[in-house]
Amino acid sequence: MKSIFSLYKLKMMTVIRSAVLVIPTVSVVVFLGVMYSILPQQISASFLSSGLLLFVICVYVSMCIQMKEQDVHEELFLMHSRPEAGYYPVREMVVCSIMLFYAVLLIVYPVIRSSLNENWFTRPLTSSDVFYGTILILGSGICGITLGDFFHHRIIPRRRNAIIFVVLVAVLAVCKEPIIEKLPGMKFLHFLLPPITDGFIMVGNEDFFDPKETMLILLHSVIYALALVFIKIWLLRRRKF
Amino acid sequence: MSDTIVTLESVSKSYNRKTVLDGVSHSFRKGGSIAFAGHNGCGKSTMLKVLAGIVRIDSGRVQYSGKIRFSYVPEKFSGMDVTMGRYLYSIAGMEGVEWSNVRKLVKDFFLEDMFHLKMSQMSKGSLQKVGVIQALMSPHDILLLDEPLSGQDPESQEVFISKVNELREQGITIFMSCHEKKLMDEISDQVYTIEKGKLKSLEGQEESYFRVYVRRNDNLTCWPEMIPRGEKYLLRVAEEQMKETVMKLYCEGWELIGIEEYI
Numbered sequence: 001m002k003s004i005f006s007l008y009k010l011k012m013m014t015v016i017r018s019a020v021l022v023i024p025t026v027s028v029v030v031f032l033g034v035m036y037s038i039l040p041q042q043i044s045a046s047f048l049s050s051g052l053l054l055f056v057i058c059v060y061v062s063m064c065i066q067m068k069e070q071d072v073h074e075e076l077f078l079m080h081s082r083p084e085a086g087y088y089p090v091r092e093m094v095v096c097s098i099m100l101f102y103a104v105l106l107i108v109y110p111v112i113r114s115s116l117n118e119n120w121f122t123r124p125l126t127s128s129d130v131f132y133g134t135i136l137i138l139g140s141g142i143c144g145i146t147l148g149d150f151f152h153h154r155i156i157p158r159r160r161n162a163i164i165f166v167v168l169v170a171v172l173a174v175c176k177e178p179i180i181e182k183l184p185g186m187k188f189l190h191f192l193l194p195p196i197t198d199g200f201i202m203v204g205n206e207d208f209f210d211p212k213e214t215m216l217i218l219l220h221s222v223i224y225a226l227a228l229v230f231i232k233i234w235l236l237r238r239r240k241f
Numbered sequence: 242m243s244d245t246i247v248t249l250e251s252v253s254k255s256y257n258r259k260t261v262l263d264g265v266s267h268s269f270r271k272g273g274s275i276a277f278a279g280h281n282g283c284g285k286s287t288m289l290k291v292l293a294g295i296v297r298i299d300s301g302r303v304q305y306s307g308k309i310r311f312s313y314v315p316e317k318f319s320g321m322d323v324t325m326g327r328y329l330y331s332i333a334g335m336e337g338v339e340w341s342n343v344r345k346l347v348k349d350f351f352l353e354d355m356f357h358l359k360m361s362q363m364s365k366g367s368l369q370k371v372g373v374i375q376a377l378m379s380p381h382d383i384l385l386l387d388e389p390l391s392g393q394d395p396e397s398q399e400v401f402i403s404k405v406n407e408l409r410e411q412g413i414t415i416f417m418s419c420h421e422k423k424l425m426d427e428i429s430d431q432v433y434t435i436e437k438g439k440l441k442s443l444e445g446q447e448e449s450y451f452r453v454y455v456r457r458n459d460n461l462t463c464w465p466e467m468i469p470r471g472e473k474y475l476l477r478v479a480e481e482q483m484k485e486t487v488m489k490l491y492c493e494g495w496e497l498i499g500i501e502e503y504i
Contacts, residue, residue: 010331014322072317073319076315
């Protein structure tokens with residue numbers, strides 16, 4: 001366990017010391033400033049938009065981190081890891097921690113501001129709003145980190161192709177509903193793409209989260225993310241270096 | 242064979258249609274020290290990676306005698322966005338090694354002043370030493386050395402050779418890819434080259450010979466064929482010369498430490 005924690009700290013330190021987090025941090029600050037410049041806001045819309053931003057940020061961060069990885073160091077980390085099987089989960093833990101950091105910013109900021117300003121939202125913010133909003137934001141985040149990391153340079157060696165694939169999946173994920181509406185035969189996209197816009201469909205014109213639907217979206221996100229992680233780890237172990 | 246540590250069975254590996262290893266079959270003994278020589282791109286580094294199981298082979302099989310762990314000095318040890326101290330501290334944490342042991346290694350390799358220097362700002366030779374330290378701080382069953390001395394100063398090279406020979410005495414198996422004849426002479430029992438994807442012995446030593454370990458008593462002059470191994474010396478002796486050699490060593494006053502047959 002100590003071995004894994006040491007690797008986690010080293011990888012985390014490498015990310016923090018690099019410039020990877022500059023653009024996402026600036027994006028979050030600008031987003032929060034711009035988004036809440038017009039008040040009052042709809043509660044559901046603000047959380048769902050934050051989820052969408054977190055998805056994009058997580059795709060970017062996890063993609064940057066995996067592209068910055070140097071095979072020679074990864075080979076050594078793999079050899080030093082005890083147990084060896086702990087190496088791959090550590091990579092996920094690092095991007096998950098970064099995702100959580102941005103998720104906390106996106107959740108806590110409106111909660112604090114609304115407690116200071118009654119007109120922050122169109123209606124009073126309840127604890128269930130925060131709970132379900134958090135679930136949707138985290139669901140988007142885990143989909144983002146797994147998607148960005150899935151097109152790893154050891155799986156798709158050409159960086160250009162990996163970027164094209166990630167952007168394609170991300171764009172399709174955002175606009176899958178209109179596509180399925182026009183072409184019902186494309187319903188399988190629900191399973192191929194992360195459920196990042198399902199929250200918008202669920203809420204519709206109302207400003208309330210449906211608990212059952214929210215939990216289903218979270219379940220979908222978790223299953224989707226786990227599937228991507230397992231397939232990726234299987235491919236990386238198989239393809240080696 | 243019970244003392245075999247790794248066996249390659251018809252191993253083939255190619256990169257971009259260029260065959261680097263072509264149906265290589267060979268068994269390597271536990272505790273041996275094997276060097277792979279040859280021109281650039283002949284497959285030395287690939288051979289080390291195949292032995293470590295970190296590259297995927299196209300066909301064949303690599304078999305280990307039980308659960309084997311590797312230590313590895315890569316050919317190109319690149320910099321990271323952390324300081325050398327932070328990096329080594331983390332590796333020591335991963336291996337459960339006492340930090341004081343790591344500090345001693347850092348001192349031995351003359352890197353004490355660079356603890357707080359970012360690895361990405363270090364010179365090639367210094368970085369290579371960090372690569373050596375991370376492997377030597379906790380040596381496992383097999384030590385893989387991929388051109389370990391590239392860019393290192395002569396003093397550090399001597400330290401490296403002495404440390405590796407200490408590990409050999411502990412029974413650690415060593416595989417090395419290198420160009421320096423001096424290094425091969427001082428560290429390796431056997432030297433192979435890879436030609437057109439095939440493994441070839443450079444010494445024709447497929448026949449058996451004996452490894453005789455001796456310790457020097459005062460005022461004795463070393464024989465030219467003696468290879469230093471820490472405080473000991475190694476002699477390679479053909480079977481038919483064994484009796485005569487041992488007698489000569491005894492008469493001169495050498496302390497005989499051990500004899501092992503090498504096939």
